Amino acid sequence: MKPDRRTFLRVLGAGSIGAATTGLFGGSAAAATVITMRGGGDDIWGTADAFHYHYTELSGDFDVAVQNTGIDNVESWTKAGPMVRESLDPDSKNVMVRRRPNGEASMQYRPEDGAETDSVGGTSADWLRLTRHGDTIETYRSTDGETWTSINTLGADDISLGDSVYVGLAVTSHLSGTLATATFQSLSGVEPDRNRDIGDVDVAGSVENTTGVPLVSTGDVTDVGPDSATLTGELGDLGGADSADCYFEYREVPTEAWQTTESTQLTSSGAFNVEADDLTERRYYEVRAVADTADGDTAWGAVSTFSTPSPSNSEVPADAGPDSASQFGPSDGFADAAPWLDDDTPVIVITEPTRRQLEKAVTVDGERLVVFETSGTIDLGVRDLPIPYDKCYIAGQTAPSPGVTLVKGRVNIAASDCVLQHVRVRLGDAGIDEPTEDWALDTVNTADETENNVIDHVSASWSVDECLSVGYETADTTVSNCLVAEALDDSVHPKGEHGYGSLIGNDAKNVAMLGNVWAFNTDRHPRLKEGTESVVVNNVMYDFEDGTWLDPDTEASIVGNAYLQPNSEKANVFAEDGVDTAVVYLEDNVTDDDDVAMVDDDVTVVDERPLWPDGLAAMPSDRTFEHNLANVGARPADRTATDERILEHVELGASYLVDSQKRVGGYPDLPVNSHELNVPNGGTRPWLRSWSRRVETPRR
Template sequence: MTPNRRTFLRALGAGSIGTVATFSGTAAAATTVTVEGAGEDIWDAADGFHYYYEEVSGDFDVVVHNTALENTDSWAKAGLMVRQTLNADAENAMVRRRPNGEASLQWRSAAGADTVSTTSDGGSGESEVSGGSITADWLRLTRSGDTISAYGSTDGSNWTLIADIAPGEIDFAEDAYVGLAVTSHSAGTLSTAEFESLSGLSPSSNDDVGDVDVAGSVSTSDGGGGSGDGGSDDGGSSFDVDAGFADASWFDDSVTVHRVQEVTESAVRAAFEANGPRLVVFEASGVVDLGGGDLSITNDKCWVAGQTAPSPGITFINGMIQVDANDCVVQHLRIFRGEDGGAAEGADPMNNADDTSNVIFDHCSAYWGRDENLSVGYNTTDTTFANCLVAEGLDEPEENSNGSLVGNGAQNVAILGTVYAANNDRNPRLKDDTQSVIANSIVYYFDKAIWASPGAQSSVVGNAYLGRFDWSDAIVKGDGSVYIEDNIVADPGLNGRTFCSATQLGSRPLWPSGLTAMPATDVESHNLAYAGARPADRISHEQRVIDNIRNRSLDTDVSDPANAPGIPGDEGEVGGYPDHGGSTRSLSVPDSGLRDWVAQWALAVEESGASPP
């Protein structure tokens, strides 16, 4: 398996021009422009939004089809804007569309003035339509001389005038910025809007305007699936769901799609416990409190696609997610167990049950376990952890700050591209008669790393061991047998100390077919970019841990390894349970090509600027 396998849409980050297409005054009808924007609103005396624009001189006539707008708030907005400057309080006019499909015109008559609209008291007198708005998904904004006009349509041919704003009400200079504007009406949350059939405009720049808390982006795609300039790039993690021994060959277009439309334990449980081959998608995001209990997948052939949830995704707290079935994939979920999340013994945030087979955990964040954080059941076969963030196992006298346990007899375990951070021990623990591959993973701020028990065999290749604070044992220890290749130790370095005290093998005892490990020197940059539930849409607890690794923030001068100050004893020491909000949106799930559809959704939350399907 080689790095950068997936095809994704070339995208523009905030403030960049990049390689987006230039349309020579009109965009091809098949081109889709995706704009992600945050911000409190485009309203009052100052705005917060993302803007994809060009500077225009004199008259213009711009048309666009707004095909989708994520419902982060009922007053999220997408539309066409003319703006005098890029300052937050600038004079502007916008033909806007809300998630309910209503289109109307709003404007700020001068810099710093309050905004009014055809639906507000201060601007309703300018409206040409009853109530100030119409149902429309086609939007048109024109300038003729000094008059700004806004129109809406349901077909792109028959236009209804919403309002004319004449000189005196608003006055623009000859040159102004014209473009696509999107606000989520929810600071720190991105709203995704999609536009097609853009004409009369060739935007080449994009920026966040005002306070947004999280950066927006722009990406383009054409009908052939390429980037705006006709090319394509590869992106995403080096490790796909099939990179280990487990695979998803059972998954095809015949699966049943289960939609989770509300962020409740009961709604998720119904999908997890359903019968038959199935795909679980999420039309809502937010935090689910498990109340100290377990939430299990109990029937075979289940693919949980957490990447389909709107920003900032699905987060579970105060409990455990378990796969107690065969042939399952769990992607792009977060789980924070915590001090009250059940008895300490066996209190993992996430694992697969004993005797299960062919289970994949990909891009999951598992925190605050009271035993381990992410573990493999006993006597299992073919389990993969790929691109996971396994962090901050709680460290109190009745608890164990541990990363992962690979249970007795587990065969064909692959731990790939994963980050272990601030877990005292078991990074991972390989119990009796297990077979495993640990490749291209990071262990940061730890006492003990790999412990291989009698009969255990493991290939340990291309890993990075960073910020160790106790050296009483070798990094790889125990009575098992391991093959060691291209591992690095840094900050502090090995400095003559023993890396491996276990029996060393002359060749790999097992290795997934087609897997190619990257050099250990590349692992830190790769894994910090791609590990965890939504690398392009991380919440604060995830970003905090990633920053700790990147900046080596935790002090390795530890007097008592059993009580390292960088490992929390309970969730309150690091800010408490996540309480991010959420939003809803409808998903259009195709009848065919489901595997590609799921992969593109995954890439959209893994690669900054990549577009959903």
């Protein structure tokens, strides 16, 4: 058993209440003061910012410290914290010590006006500190307001600020039309005297200062067992009341309702604790301390997250259970599918088909297996669904029939060591009337610089950019058994016609595309961009203008594919004119149009595979078409009408493009069915494979 899975995972705002009143700068506060800020805006990032700012103008040196006691989880990149900026223009150079909803404290800065923002990583902390001494900016984090850890130091070569600057607190929701609330206390070193929105903010922000309020903090969770844990907290200030009833609220992630413990009455500041003894094994829980004062005020501590362990482990071998019904399993490429997953991994159960539940699950910062007790259509609300933290396994095969389909948003795997399996994602134009860069999105992708990700048995359609892509400078990515179809052609992309299948970003290494079907897209089947290293094995490319496109300095092994119904005279495997540094190994690829060459003269064809996953066995190409139509997409044995229609059109030899999902029936409205899952204490991997096999066994 790994100790970190038994104990407290992440505290979002827990800290020393003693430090809240006597922190770094000494002295004792006469009464607690809480600053409540609400801010919208798309982000504090890139080349320009949009946020709410509570600030003053300062000259010379400063030393600012504050405790961020809470921040709304509007988006994973919602952020709050102290900031210095040279001007109030959106593109001003600045430095910020930021805190995110997962509790991570880190630093970001824009070195010049209008330049791209950069960041330096962090770890969990709720005290933030920003200092200036001459030309040097220093940033710190702390869990108690007394012992400080340096995040980073910037000199004049990194950022040069004028003598007169603006210093204060900043909040952005990362979602322009929605406000995020952040609370601060024990602010030292600056006295903000004004506030305003900076940049393009759809909803006005605000600041409220409250004095003489009660304060309570959520402490560590201790003695964590499979069904119980000791919850700890500290009452820091009664806010002038004679007494307070102190207790805890807790809930399993991602459920909505809080459960309440028994209370302890305190007449002075001090610690309190309660044992929660009705927990479920292998689950994540949120907890917060609460104080109800005799004067009628209520104070909440920040939310912390912890996980309960498995009570025991069976001797079920990890490799037990049925194999995939397909020729290709999730680990047959270069990626090792979720090597971290074992019988201790916490499980998050989705019980209703809502963005709120799924987003809560994927934004837990820790190993997690996401399973489904519900089917249905999950409306992403015309927003991205990022997976921002490593080690997330989304197991759509566990849902009851007909499974889950995500609509009106992109699934962006912005982390490493993740698996996305047996879900359908359909982006569409989502009611966007005019072309917009903000909605020029893929349907599913892995983000730049991620590694060891698997996308298996996913249906990705109705993209505005590409249907399914792999990010730049990634490593060890597998895309297997996916249906990549009906990219929107002449839709809402600002560049115009853009019905593309898949793009493999520059310098992506060890990308395996196995047993997929690309259909009814114009281009990129797939496009292997500059410096990529890929294998393209036993895929069907159907009804396309451009097949597999190789950029300079690419290496690829292209084996056993079927290039069917090409709509141009361009070779199925090609490079741009004049590109002579694309290297490819070709074996057993077929086409149904003898007038179209398999490879053009600009591609360097070699006799040995430049790369190949260990143990990968390709099928003969004469099996590819029938095998793939039986095995691709989410839940081949339990397909929805959209996937059935697409594959039937492939079988019938149809040729068409789609400009809007409205032309082919519109967004689906799947029935909401439910069942109860019994996640075993042992044999998690075989259990998942058995669910996969149930929905994969071909009916054709």
